[in-house]
Amino acid sequence: MNLNDRAVVTELDPKGILALTEGFPAQCREAFEIASRVDAPKLENRPGVVALAGMGGSGAGGDFVRAIFEAHGGAPFIVVRDYAVPSYIGVGDVVFCASYSGNTEETLSAYASAKKSGARIVAVTSGGKLKEQAEADGYTVYLVPGGQPPRTALGYMMVPVLVACHRMKLIPDPEIEKAIALLETCGEDWGPEAKDNDAKALAGKMHGALPIIYGLGSWQGYIANRWRCQINENAKHLAFVNTYPELNHNEIMGWVGATGQSVGRYVGVVLEDGSESVRMKARARVTEGLIGETCSFTHVPALGETLLEKMLTLAHYGDYVSVYLARLNGVDPEDIGSINRLKDELAKVS
């Protein structure tokens, strides 16, 4: 299949997931402008905990912010992918409720629990019940443009949280515009017109295989999870994710049996910064040696200098891979039939 022909790549993509992927840098820029016009909450004291409640693509945005807090932040930051915020959240804490549609049941339920806890709530949404409730309750709302699949709205959902946290003096300047400028150059290498294209090549390796995506460290693991979600939803393709060094304490033994198991072909990906410690690099090298021919690993290094540049470029690369893999699999990247059927069934459960 000729993935160098845009018409071929978009043949099964009537809703334009490829175009939305290409538009990600512009989306981040627009989100930055929107967020810059909104007053962030004024905090009297530093919160004990900052949380972000969100599912799927909206939860992924929380992981990016979490990584920045873990590297440079002034409070613990947790991502809640569940119906309620933890019991230790209370008055003085900050809870971002992020739902692009504004109608995701788990996030609306987490919103209700956060409200009960007395925490300061900030909503990020394009509308729906979350907008209605947060406005009625008098909380800060970052309102972003609607009308696209939530997983393609990562910029809209993440950038306002970063801007708000910076303005609340919880993180140093994440240099968002610098990261966007770098993102704007990536389409030349990974976009549909780029012929010598590593993203297309990696999608080709994943086609007919089970991708195993390892992060060479914690934030790299968060991005690996975003890759998995995009590969699952866009390409209708299973993928497994793990993170160094934890996988050296368990999953490495799973590979011992994998050679004889009839799973088919595995293809490995390691997402890395490039400046990991000597010991972390050694872990990847030795692990790959032990796994041997059962699975060969492609290392994908992050681009840029800042943590945000590195995370966004690695995630953008994975988004392209997932769209090319969707085409190779012969599926519409927009279709989420099973998710919708699940929601229909759940609607019958009281």
Ligand SMILES: O=P(O)(O)OC[C@H]1O[C@](O)(CO)[C@@H](O)[C@@H]1O
């Ligand atoms: O951001 P939202 O609208 O809450 O959606 C969260 C997630 O739910 C889904 O719409 C599927 O139910 C995902 O595509 C999305 O990432």
